[in-house]
Amino acid sequence: MSDNIFSEEKQACTALARRKHWIDNLRWVTVMLVLLYHVIYFFNNKGVFGGIGGFGDGPQYQDVVMYILYPWFMPLLFLLAGIGSRYALDKHSDKDWFKARTRKLLVPATIGLLAFQWMTGYFNTHVAGNDVLAAVPQPVKYFLWAFSGIGPLWFVQDLWLFSLLLLLVRKIDGNGRFYNWCGKMAEGKLDVGWLILLGVLFWIGERALVFNPRPESLDGLYNLYKPFFYLIPFLLGYFVFANDKVQSAVRKAWIPLMFFAVACGTLLTVTTFGQDNTLPQYLCKPLNCIYGWLMCLAMMGWFAACFDRTGKFAGYMTRSSYGIYIVHYLVVASLGYMMKIHTTLPPVAIYVILTVAVFTLSPLLNEAISRIPFLRWCILGKKRH
Numbered sequence: 001m002s003d004n005i006f007s008e009e010k011q012a013c014t015a016l017a018r019r020k021h022w023i024d025n026l027r028w029v030t031v032m033l034v035l036l037y038h039v040i041y042f043f044n045n046k047g048v049f050g051g052i053g054g055f056g057d058g059p060q061y062q063d064v065v066m067y068i069l070y071p072w073f074m075p076l077l078f079l080l081a082g083i084g085s086r087y088a089l090d091k092h093s094d095k096d097w098f099k100a101r102t103r104k105l106l107v108p109a110t111i112g113l114l115a116f117q118w119m120t121g122y123f124n125t126h127v128a129g130n131d132v133l134a135a136v137p138q139p140v141k142y143f144l145w146a147f148s149g150i151g152p153l154w155f156v157q158d159l160w161l162f163s164l165l166l167l168l169v170r171k172i173d174g175n176g177r178f179y180n181w182c183g184k185m186a187e188g189k190l191d192v193g194w195l196i197l198l199g200v201l202f203w204i205g206e207r208a209l210v211f212n213p214r215p216e217s218l219d220g221l222y223n224l225y226k227p228f229f230y231l232i233p234f235l236l237g238y239f240v241f242a243n244d245k246v247q248s249a250v251r252k253a254w255i256p257l258m259f260f261a262v263a264c265g266t267l268l269t270v271t272t273f274g275q276d277n278t279l280p281q282y283l284c285k286p287l288n289c290i291y292g293w294l295m296c297l298a299m300m301g302w303f304a305a306c307f308d309r310t311g312k313f314a315g316y317m318t319r320s321s322y323g324i325y326i327v328h329y330l331v332v333a334s335l336g337y338m339m340k341i342h343t344t345l346p347p348v349a350i351y352v353i354l355t356v357a358v359f360t361l362s363p364l365l366n367e368a369i370s371r372i373p374f375l376r377w378c379i380l381g382k383k384r385h
Helices: 002-018 021-042 061-069 073-091 094-106 111-128 138-148 151-172 177-185 192-197 199-207 219-225 227-241 244-252 254-272 286-306 312-342 347-370 373-378
Strands: none
Touching: 021 061, 021 073, 021 286, 021 312, 021 347, 061 254, 073 094, 073 151, 073 227, 073 286, 094 151, 111 138, 111 151, 111 312, 111 373, 151 219, 151 227, 151 312, 177 227, 192 199, 192 244, 192 286, 199 227, 199 286, 219 227, 227 244, 244 254, 244 286, 254 286, 312 347, 347 373
8 A cells, every 4th residue: 555655656756857847937928928018019009900009100119029029929829738738638538638628718718708808898999989889789788898808818719729629630640640750750860950940831821811801701800810820839839849859959959049030030120110010911921930930949948948947936927827818908908098098197107007017917816816716717717616
């Protein structure tokens, strides 16, 4: 009996030792960058859809944050989700894993819209114009607010869909031959060059967007969700970057990868600043795709080399970053709207106040909701107890 206990303890310690904290750290750091991005995006004057508009027609150099982050931070989150899905499915059955995925992803992205995100939608419709729903009956307004409140939850909806597709892929590749083949490619002398060449898939994904969306169609919604584009890094994470040899390759090459990524990003920003950096025509530019892919590789390599450790704060952020992501845009939309429309604060003060607010109120909102059984389930996708 005691031998079994010691054996179980040894297995638990081994599993803990193998946990790759750099993946956790990179995920929550990227989520924090999403928060910063949305503060800048909300007041951009580059024509990016969804914000309230800038502070005049002149150049807003703070918008450079959008050019730096947008090409890579969401693809990186999908890539990390693919890696995490591989590790989770090694430990859990497909049924148990997908059940947990549905609770964590689909519940907040559906029921959570009615319970919480409708408030975000309320402010989004006011950003679009005070009279945009003036003639709509109140009950209908509520459901329109809920739909408009999807906001950043498009990421969650995409991820649930990709999880469903992954189960189908696993059924087709029942023996895991493709994953094993990807692993065998990394067994020999792995040249990071072939990982860089995978960036061609990045470009192909951007080319799949609708370049001239029709106003009366769902083209604009497709370009927002970018399902084909984001599916690519998700599957690359699952099949390629979950391999230890591949992670080792980017870890060893992180310095040159970061150097060339920063160089490409600088050139991209200098030559395109002022353009709408979310248009398909912009996103499919070769330089945008090269920069975005190199940054994904460089960030993974950097964190694998330098941040594969944890502590109390990192552990807290690992547990809480998803909830913070779910609730943060309400802070951005509500406070940003009220300061822009109903105050005469200078732009610098507005940016500072909103930045401080989103990084403090979002965790507090997450903590408060986490303590209410029903709300923690429907808004954050956590178990009710």
